[in-house]
Amino acid sequence: MTRTTPPRPLDIEAHFPELAGHRGTTTRLHPRAGSPRVEDSSVGGPLLWPVDEPWPVCVQPHGRDKGRRLADIRRERELWAAARKRGVRAGLSDAERETLDELQRTYRVPGVSETDPVPMIGLAQLYRRDVPDLLPGPDGCDLLQVFWCPFDAHGRTGYESYLELRWRRSAEVGEVLTAPPLPDVVGYAGYVPEPCVLHPEQVITYPFAGLLPQDLCDRLDAWDEAREEEAEDEEGDGGAGAVGYQYDLSIPPGWRAGGYASWHLTDPYAMDCRTCAAPMELLLTIDSSEWDGGSGSWKPVEERDLPPHPFATPTQVVVGNHGELNVFACPADPAHPHRWSVQ
Numbered sequence: 239m240t241r242t243t244p245p246r247p248l249d250i251e252a253h254f255p256e257l258a259g260h261r262g263t264t265t266r267l268h269p270r271a272g273s274p275r276v277e278d279s280s281v282g283g284p285l286l287w288p289v290d291e292p293w294p295v296c297v298q299p300h301g302r303d304k305g306r307r308l309a310d311i312r313r314e315r316e317l318w319a320a321a322r323k324r325g326v327r328a329g330l331s332d333a334e335r336e337t338l339d340e341l342q343r344t345y346r347v348p349g350v351s352e353t354d355p356v357p358m359i360g361l362a363q364l365y366r367r368d369v370p371d372l373l374p375g376p377d378g379c380d381l382l383q384v385f386w387c388p389f390d391a392h393g394r395t396g397y398e399s400y401l402e403l404r405w406r407r408s409a410e411v412g413e414v415l416t417a418p419p420l421p422d423v424v425g426y427a428g429y430v431p432e433p434c435v436l437h438p439e440q441v442i443t444y445p446f447a448g449l450l451p452q453d454l455c456d457r458l459d460a461w462d463e464a465r466e467e468e469a470e471d472e473e474g475d476g477g478a479g480a481v482g483y484q485y486d487l488s489i490p491p492g493w494r495a496g497g498y499a500s501w502h503l504t505d506p507y508a509m510d511c512r513t514c515a516a517p518m519e520l521l522l523t524i525d526s527s528e529w530d531g532g533s534g535s536w537k538p539v540e541e542r543d544l545p546p547h548p549f550a551t552p553t554q555v556v557v558g559n560h561g562e563l564n565v566f567a568c569p570a571d572p573a574h575p576h577r578w579s580v581q
């Protein structure tokens with residue numbers, strides 16, 4: 239089944255013709271629960287990884303001996319899914335609550351040092367043939383593979399994610415690794431993706447307002463505010479809210495490739511390549527949810543009648559405070575190291 243973004247509630251270029259010069263495209267990946275194969279683009283699916291190549295590991299110094307078991311996380315999700323099937327209001331039985339307590343336990347793995355290699359989790363793979371807005375890789379590579387360490391324990395703050403991205407030429411892969419190494423425990427369940435197939439859809443997008451020319455940004459902000467006030471006057475509290483530039487007309491929610499990054503949490507800061515100083519471009523957005531409440535204008539037509547829980551969170555991935563993680567690439571040389579920012 240395809241996923242189709244509804245037409246935007248209004249034509250923003252009719253109100254701000256100069257936005258035409260900033261119009262771009264992004265590909266919403268629309269991950270949905272499924273059974274992807276190694277030859278498919280996927281989130282949480284099996285990766286086309288050569289059997290004779292070492293699987294990526296995290297060797298950054300941090301605790302990795304305490305966390306939850308992968309199998310427990312999956313069983314917990316199955317338990318909730320079964321409960322939902324019966325009807326949410328029914329709640330959990332006493333036996334299920336006991337099981338849940340057991341599944342949520344954390345374990346300590348003895349004898350693990352702060353720098354022992356921990357297998358990273360294969361998060362996603364994207365074939366360029368499937369994803370129109372995926373930036374080119376180095377040297378004719380056509381497959382991007384994304385990994386992350388299952389612990390919030392990196393970066394300057396000591397609480398950040400750590401990703402690794404690999405590009406390869408898919409045609410060169412012979413025998414495929416069928417059972418990749420897995421971490422004994424993970425620091426956080428949000429790092430464990432559910433297997434999802436993708437339904438890529440290219441849509442129009444515009445930059446985050448704060449990155450547009452100041453005058454245009456000011457006028458967009460004023461327009462958003464005026465519409466917000468109008469909507470409040472009409473509906474009182476509890477209304478669906480006004481259609482605004484930031485939430486409905488510029489950057490779609492959910493996993494996507496290319497286009498523009500949102501900076502709603504931190505305000506924009508420079509994202510320049512650490513190797514050559516070129517301003518970097520958005521490669522991939524990893525999002526905690528595919529669409530949200532509010533006006534819900536980005537909710538695919540095919541899912542119009544579905545409630546957000548659990549349908550807006552098919553990957554079960556959670557980044558930041560239920561936010562999004564933007565991965566940037568260097569346009570001068572795609573082999574230069576990536577950077578990322580959480581919003």
Ligand SMILES: [Zn+2]
Pocket residue numbers: 296297298300387388389391392400
């Ligand atoms: Zn790590």
Ligand SMILES: [Zn+2]
Pocket residue numbers: 511512513514515516568569570571574
């Ligand atoms: Zn560079």
